[in-house]
Structure formats: structure tokens, C-alpha cells
Amino acid sequence: VSRRAHGELEAEVQAVLWAASTPLTATQVQAELGSPLATTTVSTILTRLVEKGLAVRSQVPGSRAFRYAPAQERAEHAADQMRAFLDSVEERRAVLAHFLGRLTTAERRALRDLLRRR
Amino acid sequence: VSQPWLTALTGAAVLSAFAMTVKHWTRQLRPGDAVRALAMLSMAVTLAGLATLLMLALPLVGQSDLIDDRAHWSEAVFRRINESGQGLAILAAAAVGLAALRVFRVILSCRRARVAANALCTDLGAAAGDTVIVRSPHRDAMAISSGIIVMTDALVRDLNVEQRRAVIAHERSHLSHDHHRYLQLGLLIAAANPLLRTVPDALAFLVERWADEDAARATSRATTAAALERLAHPQKTQHPSVLIAIRAAATAVEDRLAALRTPTRPVRVVGVLSPALLAIASIAIACLVAEHTVDLFRLAVTAGHRFGMHPWRHHTQMIGARRFQ
Numbered sequence: 349v350s351r352r353a354h355g356e357l358e359a360e361v362q363a364v365l366w367a368a369s370t371p372l373t374a375t376q377v378q379a380e381l382g383s384p385l386a387t388t389t390v391s392t393i394l395t396r397l398v399e400k401g402l403a404v405r406s407q408v409p410g411s412r413a414f415r416y417a418p419a420q421e422r423a424e425h426a427a428d429q430m431r432a433f434l435d436s437v438e439e440r441r442a443v444l445a446h447f448l449g450r451l452t453t454a455e456r457r458a459l460r461d462l463l464r465r466r
Numbered sequence: 467v468s469q470p471w472l473t474a475l476t477g478a479a480v481l482s483a484f485a486m487t488v489k490h491w492t493r494q495l496r497p498g499d500a501v502r503a504l505a506m507l508s509m510a511v512t513l514a515g516l517a518t519l520l521m522l523a524l525p526l527v528g529q530s531d532l533i534d535d536r537a538h539w540s541e542a543v544f545r546r547i548n549e550s551g552q553g554l555a556i557l558a559a560a561a562v563g564l565a566a567l568r569v570f571r572v573i574l575s576c577r578r579a580r581v582a583a584n585a586l587c588t589d590l591g592a593a594a595g596d597t598v599i600v601r602s603p604h605r606d607a608m609a610i611s612s613g614i615i616v617m618t619d620a621l622v623r624d625l626n627v628e629q630r631r632a633v634i635a636h637e638r639s640h641l642s643h644d645h646h647r648y649l650q651l652g653l654l655i656a657a658a659n660p661l662l663r664t665v666p667d668a669l670a671f672l673v674e675r676w677a678d679e680d681a682a683r684a685t686s687r688a689t690t691a692a693a694l695e696r697l698a699h700p701q702k703t704q705h706p707s708v709l710i711a712i713r714a715a716a717t718a719v720e721d722r723l724a725a726l727r728t729p730t731r732p733v734r735v736v737g738v739l740s741p742a743l744l745a746i747a748s749i750a751i752a753c754l755v756a757e758h759t760v761d762l763f764r765l766a767v768t769a770g771h772r773f774g775m776h777p778w779r780h781h782t783q784m785i786g787a788r789r790f791q
Contacts, residue, residue, distance in 0.1 A: 359597035
């Protein structure tokens with residue numbers, strides 16, 4: 349699996365953790381992804397996410413397996429940082445050239461308001 | 467001798483035609499090709515335009531006392547040939563100066579923006595290739611040029627696995643094809659040439675289409691359209707002012723949805739030819755003006771030479787000899 353594909357898998361695994369209402373084991377994540385990935389690959393990705401602080405893990409009682417959950421506090425913190433950043437920028441068009449997505453310039457202006465108005 | 471002001475007007479007309487037809491012809495091409503073609507052609511016509519303006523402004527240099535004293539160019543010849551063109555030369559010089567100033571400002575702000583985007587990624591504790599999920603009640607996703615994807619938790623919860631895969635592939639496409647560089651180039655082009663101010667928005671739309679097509683290849687056209695639709699619809703929780711902004715942008719999203727729902731069309735020749743012809747026309751105009759300018763200088767030099775004042779007599783004769791061989 350290439351480095352880029354790893355990045356995509358990390359994103360997909362994170363999304364699965366966030367979409368779930370309870371912490372998931374590696375096997376459950378693999379089932380949710382619905383792709384022909386080995387459980388070990390999913391475990392490796394989950395371990396890496398924990399190392400990066402993007403996920404948290406807890407041991408299943410009476411078992412050696414781990415359950416993984418999204419890093420909620422970090423996501424709150426990230427929202428704060430994004431908001432602070434978008435508030436601080438002045439040269440909108442040049443900055444927005446660095447923020448690509450579905451958003452057009454008009455929408456991006458709105459993004460700043462969105463994040464502020466939480 | 468051609469009329470320089472007529473040439474300049476024609477040039478402006480060609481550039482305006484180029485800018486006005488951008489939206490039309492770029493949609494005849496595959497988005498990736500369209501982005502590259504638009505970036506290259508608008509850069510070519512911008513450079514040709516700047517070259518034209520510079521050459522129109524050159525007679526000012528020939529007339530200045532400083533240069534004239536040293537080169538012994540015939541000031542009288544310049545004055546006679548260029549009596550009508552003097553105003554134009556001043557205008558052209560002013561336009562070049564203004565363009566240089568605007569380009570410089572864009573370069574500075576792009577650099578500051580890059581530093582700021584990198585600092586944000588450091589603050590987020592993320593490295594290139596990472597995806598950060600942000601807690602927000604609004605469905606949103608974006609790619610930061612430093613190599614990071616940001617998605618809101620609301621979006622993630624709202625989409626199924628395949629649709630999320632489409633969003634991730636879309637954002638990855640922005641990063642792997644360096645789409646922000648095209649957007650920056652668009653800003654530079656619009657700064658250098660206000661006649662091309664439609665180019666940045668056209669590029670912004672086209673890079674989204676490019677990423678949509680990559681997402682469609684990674685998943686399917688229907689899945690990508692479904693994911694985009696989930697993103698496009700304004701949510702009830704949003705503030706009125708935000709809704710207005712989103713409504714203004716809604717047409718672009720509708721266009722992207724329509725493009726995803728139609729199967730890929732064959733590339734039409736007209737889509738390739740019309741912008742190419744316009745670019746060739748503007749470069750031809752630059753060449754015409756160049757010839758005019760060269761003629762003007764040659765005449766002035768020859769006149770100065772005839773009065774026996776030219777210190778580079780030998781050199782001038784060499785040029786003359788080479789030309790008439």
C-alpha cells in the first residue's frame with residue numbers, strides 16, 4: 349500500500365470511528381469499511397491514529413482486544429484553531445487559494461462565520 | 467507605419483473576448499486539461515499583453531534626455547513619428563507600472579498565506595497526509611495546501627462509507643495535483659491584467675470539477691454527485707447571512723452536479739481551437755507592436771547616424787548589412 353493510499357485509509361478509518369456511536373474494535377472497523385483489507389492493516393492504521401492523537405483506545409474488559417474511539421477533545425481544539433486562524437487572516441483571496449474544497453469564494457467567506465457561530 | 471493605438475485597441479478586444487469566452491470553452495474540455503490550458507493560455511496572453519504595453523511605452527525612453535544625450539538618437543524623428551502615440555505611450559507605461567505593483571502585492575500575500583497555512587497545520591498537530599476531523603454542526607470538507615484534509619464531524623456522520631470515500635478522494639485530488647498553485651497563478655494573472663479578471667473564478671470552478679472527476683473515478687459518478695448534494699444543501703441551523711453567501715455559490719454546485727450526472731462527452735474541436743486562436747491573435751499583436759517599435763528605433767538611429775552623431779556607426783552598419791543580405 350503506497351503512502352498516499354495510507355493517508356486515504358487513515359481518513360476513512362477516522363471517519364468510521366466518528367460515524368459510530370460507540371467505540372469499535374479493529375474487526376468492527378474493518379467490517380464497516382467494507383473493503384478487502386486485512387485486519388492487521390486496519391490495526392496498524394488504528395495504532396498510528398492513536399500515536400498521532402487522532403484516536404483514543406481502551407481495552408475491552410476481560411480481553412486483549414482494544415476498542416477505538418475518535419479523539420473528541422482534539423477535534424474541539426482543532427475547531428477552535430481553525431476559527432482563530434480564519435479570524436486572523438486578512439488577505440482573503442490569497443489565503444483561500446490554500447483552502448481547497450467544495451467551497452467557492454463566497455462560501456468560504458461564510459465558513460468563517462459558520463465556525464465563529466458555534 | 468501601423469497605428470499603435472489601433473493595435474492596442476485590437477489587443478484589448480482580443481483579451482476581452484478571451485476572458486468572456488473562458489466559461490464557455492473550458493467546459494468543452496476535460497477539467498484537468500481545461501485547467502492546464504486555461505493557465506497556460508492566460509499566462510501567454512498576459513505576457514503578450516505586457517510585452518505589447520512595454521513596447522508601446524518604449525518611445526518614452528527614446529525621448530528622455532538622459533538616453534538621448536548618450537545614444538544620439540534623433541529626438542525629432544521620435545517626436546514626429548510618435549506625436550499621436552505619445553499619450554498612448556504614457557498610458558502604457560502607467561499600465562505596466564500598475565500591473566507590476568499589483569503583481570508584487572499578490573506575490574507578497576501569497577507568501578504570507580502559505581506561511582499562515584503551514585502554521586495552522588502545525589497548530590493542528592498534523593503532518594502532510596493526515597486528515598483532521600473538526601467538531602462542527604456544519605457539513606464541510608476542505609484540503610489545506612500543506613497536505614492536510616479537514617472534515618467536520620457532522621459531514622462524516624451524514625455520509626455513508628462510499629460517499630465519504632468520494633469526499634476524501636476529492637480532497638486528495640486537490641492536494642496531489644497542487645490545485646492551489648493554479649489558483650495562485652489565476653490571482654497573479656488577474657493582477658497583471660484586469661481584463662482577465664474572470665480567470666481566477668473559472669480556475670476555482672475547474673479545479674473543483676477536476677477533483678469531482680477524480681472522486682468519480684475512485685467511487686462512481688452517482689456516489690460523488692450524492693456526496694456533493696449532501697454538502698450543497700444549506701442546513702437549517704445556518705445563519706441568514708451565511709445562507710445568502712451559499713445561495714450565491716449554489717449555481718456553481720448545481721453546474722458541478724449536472725456535469726457529474728451527464729456521462730463524459732467527447733472533446734469538441736471548437737473547445738480547443740477558439741482559445742488557441744485567441745492566444746495566437748494576442749501574441750501576433752505583440753509581434754506587430756514589436757515590429758513597429760523596432761522600425762521606430764531603427765529610423766531614429768539611422769536619422770541620428772545621418773547627422774554624423776552616432777558613436778556606434780560601425781555597429782549600426784553591421785545590423786543594416788545583416789538585414790539586407
